Amino acid sequence: MPTSYSATELMEMAVDTEKGGKLFYETVAAQTKDDNLKGLFSYLADEENKHIRVFEDIAKTIKVASDELPANWEEVALYLKAITDSRYFLGPDKALSLAKDAKSTSQAVKLALAFEKETLVFYLEAADMVPTLNRPAIEALIKEERAHVRKLTGFLQTCQK
Numbered sequence: 001m002p003t004s005y006s007a008t009e010l011m012e013m014a015v016d017t018e019k020g021g022k023l024f025y026e027t028v029a030a031q032t033k034d035d036n037l038k039g040l041f042s043y044l045a046d047e048e049n050k051h052i053r054v055f056e057d058i059a060k061t062i063k064v065a066s067d068e069l070p071a072n073w074e075e076v077a078l079y080l081k082a083i084t085d086s087r088y089f090l091g092p093d094k095a096l097s098l099a100k101d102a103k104s105t106s107q108a109v110k111l112a113l114a115f116e117k118e119t120l121v122f123y124l125e126a127a128d129m130v131p132t133l134n135r136p137a138i139e140a141l142i143k144e145e146r147a148h149v150r151k152l153t154g155f156l157q158t159c160q161k
Contacts, residue, residue, distance in 0.1 A: 008059055010126045010129055010130065011055045011056075011058050011059035011130075012059065013122075014051075014055040014122070014123070014126065015052055015055045015056055015059070017119055017122065018048045018049075018051045018052045018055065018119075019048070019052060020094060021044070021045075021048045021115055021116075021119065022045045022048035022049055022052070023099070024098055024099050024111070024112070024115065025041040025042070025044045025045035025048060025112070026041070026042075026045045027099035027100070028041050028099045028102055028108045028112075029041035029042045029045065031099070032105070032108070034105045036105075036155070036159075037105045037108060037109070037155075037159075040109075040151070040152075040155055041108070041112070044112065044148060044151075047144065047148065051141055051144070054137055054140075054141060055141075057137075058130065058134045058137055058138070061133070061134065098111050098115075105159050106156065106159055106160060109152055109155055109156045109159065110156065112152050113149065113152045113153065113156065116145055116148045116149050116152060117149060119145055120142065120145040120146065120149060123138060123141055123142050123145060124142060126138060127139060127142060
């Protein structure tokens with residue numbers, strides 16, 4: 001991966017992440033016998049699909065001027081690389097591997113929760129790096145990611161009782 005990213009590259013990374021999350025959720029939903037988990041993960045797969053469309057739309061409109069990049073761009077790029085190198089920043093292979101490794105409802109939810117948290121961190125950072133025009137869309141997705149974290153946390157608490 002490059003040591004710095006354009007806003008367009010950030011959106012491509014976001015789309016890839018959402019595609020990986022969607023694949024993870026769909027795979028677990030298809031293989032689980034737990035109807036509650038199937039419902040939750042089917043819902044989250046649909047949410048990821050919506051996010052894909054939002055990021056693709058943003059990518060079409062981005063025209064980054066150099067004065068819109070953060071002053072500490074090199075530092076930010078290293079931080080983003082650390083996030084994207086994580087095991088939870090999913091690509092198709094990682095998504096399928098993690099989904100197949102999930103042996104229980106609790107484990108599947110913990111994996112999903114880790115993915116959503118890392119995605120949230122990435123989007124919080126990305127929000128500062130896209131043109132001002134596109135920030136409201138990123139901020140709306142951040143709000144949704146936070147809701148996913150809360151939903152998964154609540155579900156995890158009920159399945160551990």
